[in-house]
Amino acid sequence: MTSMFNRNSREPTPSSLPTAIPQKRILEDENRPPISSPLNPDIKPKTEPSDAPLTKERASRAKKESLKKRESKVGSLAPDITSARATPDVKTVSHKIKKQKEALAPTRYQLPPPRATDFEVPRGPVFTPAFVKAGIDENDVQFHETSDHVYNKKGFHYTHCIADPTFPSTIYYRQTETEPFEARLNFEDTSTHMFLDDAGHHITTDKGWRMAKANVGVREGRWYWECRITSGIPRRNKDEGESSNGHVRIGWARREATLDAPVGFDAYSYGLRDVAGQKVFMSRPKDFFVKGDDIREGDVIGLEINLPSETLHRKIVEGHYNKAVDFKDEGNHIFDVAPIIRDRVPIRFKTHLYFEQIDYQTTKELEELMNPSPVISSTGGVGASGEEPDPSHTYPSLRTLPHSSITIYKNGVEMGTAFENILAFLPPASKPIVTVGSRDGLDDGMLGYYPAISVFRGGAAQVNFGPKFWFPPEGMAEGDVVMADSGLPSTSSLHKIRPVSERYDEQIVEDIVYDILDEVDWWMRDGGVSGKVVTYSGPRPEYSAQNGMAGGVEGSEIKELVQDDD
Template identity: 25%
Template sequence: MDSNQENSQNTENKISKSNCYCGKERNLNIIEVSCSHCGKFFHESCIGYQMGKLLAFSQNYLFTCKFCSPTGLEIYKRISSSPQQMCITTIANLQRKSVKDGNLRYFFSKDKEIIPFIDAYWESITTIARKQTTGWYATILKTLQSHTDLFVCQDIEGDLSFGLKNPDLEIIKPSYEKLNQKDDDNLMESFESNQNKVGRQQKRKFTGLNEPATGPTGKKGRPNSDIGAIVKLPAHGYPLEHPFNKDGYRYILAEPDPHAPFRQEYDESPDWAGKPIPGWLYRVLTPNAVLVALHDRAPQMKASEDRLSIIGEKGFCMARCTHFVTRGSWYWEATIEDMPEGSATRIGWGQEYANLQSPLGYDKFGYSWRSRKGTKFHESHGKHFSNAYGEGDTLGFLIMLPEQEGARYINNTFKERPLVKFKSHLYYEDKDKVSDTLKNLKIHPGSKIYYFKNGECQGLAFENIYAGAYYPSISIHKSASVRLNFGANGFKYPDILNEYKCKPVKIVSVQILLSKEKLLEMVSVILLAVVVILFLYKTYKYVMYRPENFPPGPPRLPLVGSYLFLLMLERKNLHDLALRMCKYYKSNVIGYYFGGNTKVVTVTSYKLVKEVLQRPEFAGRNDIIVLRLRERNFKLKGMFFIDGDFWRDQRRFTLRHLRDFGFGRRFNDFEAEMREEILDFIQMIKDGPRYKHEEKFMKGNGRLKFPYSTTATMTNCFLQVSMGQRINREDQAKAFKGASGSFGFIRNTDELGNFISIFPWLRHINSRISKYKNLRDASLILYNFVEEIVKREIDTYQDGHTRHFIDVYLNEMKNEEQKLIGFDYDQLVMFCLDMIFPASSTLPIVISFLVRQLTNRPEIVAKCQEEIDFIVGNGRLPGLDDRDCLPYCEATIRESMRMDTFAPSSVPHRVMEDTYLDGFFLPKDTAIYANIQSVHIDQALWKDPENFRPERFLNHHGKINLKKDFSFPFGSGKRLCIAETFSRNTMFLYTTALLQNFNFKPDPVFGMPSLSEDECGTGSVRYPKDFWVQLEPR
């Protein structure tokens, strides 16, 4: 078996085990057609025939694949579509679209979906002319209702909806057993009967001579419009009609390349719709047998149906065969079947640029032997060579092309050339290079050409011929007829093969000759180009890849995801960048990547932010290294950053028992203790620093440094609730140190968690660049401060005596069952840390924002003080009972939290299960950020969000109107801050006490604190840079 037959057999074996030529499985997202013989499905892009308008799941066609076709060429024909087939195709496409939209449906409205779809795709669904009236609507309805074996119906509030009785889309294909296959069967019979005849029993028909070889005809003998689909072809499977090679251009038949890279991406991508098919998706189609090349001949030359006989007409013109040789010894024969008086032939070897409208040997590209007088010709110079030959003679043609040192042989792919369409087939269009080839012609040393007549060698005709690729070539004058034999069924004189050690041309493979240097250069360039293109493509695809129905957003890079793009656009305020990206992508939901594959989503707008905060499937937390390094042994414990059943159990236990000690509700004892704490703080402001640790945060004359000056007193407020203790003023250096750990953690992260979250291993290489050391040191400062307090309470714990919340937790830890669900020492320490952390940092930051606003707005201070003086006076501190009577003070606090959002991107959430948000699909474990800042500056909600205006929270009676408060300073839903009530009460008591006792003045040294955004920092939360203010006693 020769190599071509072996390749063909391998391909047939492969296709028998899979669907398409490419060997890939079915893909319902692209158009596929089913073969009428083997029943396999083939991708549209793998089929050489141009099928025109066609829809997925169409049934109105007849298709035969190349392996089932008797000609070896695909057969395709459009046919009329019945109403049932039109409805099946329509509903199947609607069902597939619903799957792609993420909302699988099986029933579709007749009036709203089915009829409009058929109307829009009429030409693709059927060959019937489009109806001018709407009468076909009734036909469709009747079809859907009557064919209960195919369709099912639902009546939804008077709207008829229909679906497929069997919704499995993979089974949809034409009912070929019902189609008329007469043409195809006749073609098979004709092929088989013709193949059984050999020699003179088979009547040869010459294309274009006596009768047209253009297949079936329509009415009145005119060619059928579907001629290209069902044209009768010879066994070699090569189209009978070709574009002719002409001066300047050559045409090479192409077929889909099933091994082309990125074929599936091309099939599924809508970007190529309406554009020319890229040449690299196809390959050169080479006939399995050596034949007369119909496209590479003068139009006057007529070839027989089997393309092994050729007849001339009028003056000399030429035809070449399909294959060529470049090295080795090759032999073929030609028999003169008819030589009328006055006709002549010139036969021999010619290169691809030999002029087809001239006799062979007219130019430098051909070497021929003439019938008259036996003259040999090259470059139009004739020399006597042998006696003449004529009708009945069998001629032999032998060429010897020794291997050239340094030469290599490789097939030309033409994949860089454009594709053109002719008679439903595609061809590479290649420009000839006659002038360049003439300049570069070189002698092929040792090359020879011999001619034979009836088995007798006529001698050496040519030697040292020009190097190149040589085709068997024939030129004929007038109507001589020549039969060609390339050895497929043996030669008439086979002894020549053994005597001259040559091979029959039938087994030649297509080659081109290249020099070693050019080959290496070309291979290097091709390999480099392939690597670069593949790298660029894969990089582009990775960078721009978006999961199906995932929100739009910035591209990503390997390993770091979108993080670098975000930092390049905005290094400081990522929440502001999210707002800009939402405007750019015209979406309130944007998606990007953190690290290599961690999906992140940010949402804006009041509706979506509220939805994210309140929906239970968004209540998860992300597990990243930044959160784990807060604990000594890197365990994920505490209250803020856990989720699942563990979080629910801890939250339920904490809220139930903390309320008993005044946390989260009105509690007189707690309020009295807080009042004492506030009085001590006021006295400390008036007296100035008494201890060395206080000198860092306060000076005489009421000068305070915010936010640090309030950290110790705020920490004491929480300790009173949870442990029933406070830190005395002389020992508050420990509290200030613990607060420095809280602030250090905030300032060394960003809203996404910093580089250390992407590359945890960076801490082992350079802990300073990754900020790991700063984060770890700050975390351990706070951890050690909290652990010292907890250990002191454990040491003084007495069984059966409950003093505070810590004792309640210690009692629970004694229960062995509770230990199994996380009630242990590490969880207790981290819970206290999560409560002390906001008390020592969050509350001081929020009050610092308010102090900064009040210092810059004396008119607001005056209104608040007037309200306090009128309601409370100066004989006592304002209490929680006065809160409803001090609406302007309360509104001022709320306005400050709106204008200076503490957590503009909220604490990040995690998607607990696959779900949808605003029509976008969010897979499980996607990190999701609710951009609270977008709500707090939304002009539609606040009208003038850029202005500090407490009145926006008041109704026309001057009372607080909670319906006007669209802010989320403490979050919302199940993840609402458990300390919201505690924090609001603490802020109200401290703010009103300071307003009652002091005026807010610019610091005499540092001046007025700036309200500029440049004077704020953004770490894990937003905070003001350190500033000084003078509180002047009233």
């Protein structure tokens, strides 16, 4: 019965064979996988049968037309489009490599040889006596109005420079300092309409909020400085009502912090308010001192900052930080040093020579972090995703530094830690302003947190950067601070509290090293020993420890800077 069924159900043999037998079974449309896989490498996405020929024809026509256009522009034969893989164009690849090298190369300036006066020791600002203000302990302070110097404006940063005969290749100039040669308030890094003493230790204003920063910044380790209120909220008196002789705010600020506002105004500074001893960040005061405890005239406020090592800092800003592995700061590694690159050009302002540098800009992410209505944020920060600043944040400018903090002291008594997890500042967390001559992601060696002080309508204060403090914190007895043996501090030195005054000497050493590296770099780019290097061959000025440089040759003028003092 079975054989009969098979015989009856069998189809007749076709009279002729098909012209082509398929070697591979074609999958039905409903069984076709949506994407290719290792087991189905030749599978293509589904397409409508009616549109397939038309799409193929259009794609082929578009390819031919683009080939004709390329042939007409280049004037060469078209490449073989039937080849499975196109051969890379050697010229194109070399051009890309050249562009990448140019992006990392410093900006080249054609400078004329220095003049004779460029070898003279630079002078500080001109001090014009303004008024005398009573200080603490019946010591009057002579305040001056500073003039004939440049101010750091939005977009540009200035440092003093001097011509150096040991830099004959292309730079000619090196960075230098002006009197007084110590850690002090920076005359160039202050807002306008501020009055200082000639030592750069006392400051006041008759205007609204103005800020001044120190001439030294810190990048890692523990550092301490003091500020004494000489004019502000007077001592409480039972028979007198509340009054004020002005206000003072103190703290730490980055390069990007605006000078025409108090410390703690934006996300680039952390401040302490004299009223109620409140801590301020992004213009949001929060209670810190006990209720009823203000910062009054005669009080000495100590500020300690604690920053992790640059090795850990760079891991964070470069996105390599792993909380499970990097929970402990082991200090710097000997060979883990990022290059310091400075794009700057010497300019002339009246009788002074300065290096002009493109400054770092405020970022959109931190501006939106200050937004009181962050719902409209579009950067993926707190407003858009609810993601608070964190060491592993999506945006480098919103990454924080573990093991970082700012501790406050009042008259020698520790008041507690005001801020923790401070925002990172190394590139790409800090970015230079996008303009001709600026390069993204570079560190000029001057990024960091600077001691900062703000005064308001008669408020006055005196800074003390050490080494002798009015109220030294515990662990900083006189002679107890030990300098590191090398430029890279060890783990123990990172955790040793140090006066800001020691940072002044370190900055000078760093500037000398960076200047030499810049000169050697240009010398090598120009060919070095085997190249044709154009050097300064004029008369060499003689060096004198008292008189600096003298002599030289006359040359064409470099750029003249015009800046209003207002």
